[in-house]
Amino acid sequence: MxxxxxxxxxxxxxxxxxxxxxxxxxLGLQNPGPSVERKRPPDTRAYWLIGxxxxxxxxxxREDAARVARHLARRLEQDLGPGYTPGKLRQMYELYRAFxxxxxxxxxxxWSHYQLLLKVAYPDARNFYYEETAINHWSTRELARQIExxxxxxxxxxxxxxKKHFVLxxxxxxxxxxxxxxxxxxxxxxxxxxxxxxLGKGFAFIGRQKRVVTSSGKxxxxxxxxxxxxxxxxxxxxxxxxxxxxxxxxxxxxxxxxYEDKWRGEGDNPTLGIILCSRKDQTIxxxxxxxxxxxxxxxxxxxxxxxxxxxSERLGLRVEETII
Numbered sequence: 001m002x003x004x005x006x007x008x009x010x011x012x013x014x015x016x017x018x019x020x021x022x023x024x025x026x027l028g029l030q031n032p033g034p035s036v037e038r039k040r041p042p043d044t045r046a047y048w049l050i051g052x053x054x055x056x057x058x059x060x061x062r063e064d065a066a067r068v069a070r071h072l073a074r075r076l077e078q079d080l081g082p083g084y085t086p087g088k089l090r091q092m093y094e095l096y097r098a099f100x101x102x103x104x105x106x107x108x109x110x111w112s113h114y115q116l117l118l119k120v121a122y123p124d125a126r127n128f129y130y131e132e133t134a135i136n137h138w139s140t141r142e143l144a145r146q147i148e149x150x151x152x153x154x155x156x157x158x159x160x161x162x163k164k165h166f167v168l169x170x171x172x173x174x175x176x177x178x179x180x181x182x183x184x185x186x187x188x189x190x191x192x193x194x195x196x197x198x199l200g201k202g203f204a205f206i207g208r209q210k211r212v213v214t215s216s217g218k219x220x221x222x223x224x225x226x227x228x229x230x231x232x233x234x235x236x237x238x239x240x241x242x243x244x245x246x247x248x249x250x251x252x253x254x255x256x257x258x259y260e261d262k263w264r265g266e267g268d269n270p271t272l273g274i275i276l277c278s279r280k281d282q283t284i285x286x287x288x289x290x291x292x293x294x295x296x297x298x299x300x301x302x303x304x305x306x307x308x309x310x311x312s313e314r315l316g317l318r319v320e321e322t323i324i
Contacts, residue, residue: 042110051097073088112140161272170194203227206225233268236255241277272295274299
């Protein structure tokens with residue numbers, strides 16, 4: 001069988017036809033008004049087809065895909081104008097390699113979504129972000145943020161239905177030691193949608209400074225209250241600046257018991273309590289009710305995006321290099 005040349009005109013012509021077809025403006029009608037041309041967004045399926053052609057050329061001609069892309073990019077930019085760089089063609093090739101079955105490409109994800117996904121080197125992590133993006137309708141900004149905050153690695157950490165560690169860089173706050181708990185609470189409420197996304201699926205906000213009253217008339221105020229409609233239970237959050245203490249644990253234990261007595265309905269599962277602190281001593285966790293309790297959780301947070309080393313240290317996991 002005769003090998004295709006790196007400069008094979010048939011390959012170039014096929015790619016050019018795919019691009020010209022995908023770039024052809026659509027005719028749309030505005031009512032009222034004349035027909036107008038609408039520029040088409042990048043066509044992910046067309047890029048996948050080009051990626052497959054590049055992979056076949058590299059395989060048959062025994063050429064490196066990067067060399068094929070460099071040559072084609074020069075010709076495409078000469079004939080079709082700027083925008084068809086070797087890097088972009090390389091992304092099309094990587095798209096085909098990451099998603100070899102074209103039928104798995106989701107129409108609700110844009111080319112920009114796929115460009116972000118292709119930066120995730122670890123296949124399991126990439127597939128996780130791929131599915132979560134489609135299910136949760138993440139924008140490209142939200143997807144980028146979840147990748148940068150290493151959401152995949154964090155959800156792997158053991159700890160039941162509640163994350164062990166939260167990344168709150170979206171608040172734009174300085175280090176926790178320099179602020180009051182009320183400032184953290186205000187910032188979380190100002191960015192409530194971001195916080196709900198960071199908490200995970202199923203959380204619905206109920207209120208702040210939720211008041212509970214004992215039978216003797218004593219009043220207590222819980223920082224934040226949520227209902228988890230997947231777990232069918234209330235979730236209470238107590239915000240702490242600094243390191244977790246025994247007093248914090250005892251306080252949340254009391255809050256959960258009071259809330260159960262006052263608010264838990266017949267169809268509700270047991271109430272959960274999260275103590276959100278910047279640091280925790282594992283000795284305190286080991287020798288407190290946290291160790292055995294299925295209702296109390298002590299989770300840490302940080303106000304900036306974590307490095308691999310920080311995340312590994314906080315979660316006690318070996319974090320893989322997932323970003324190209």
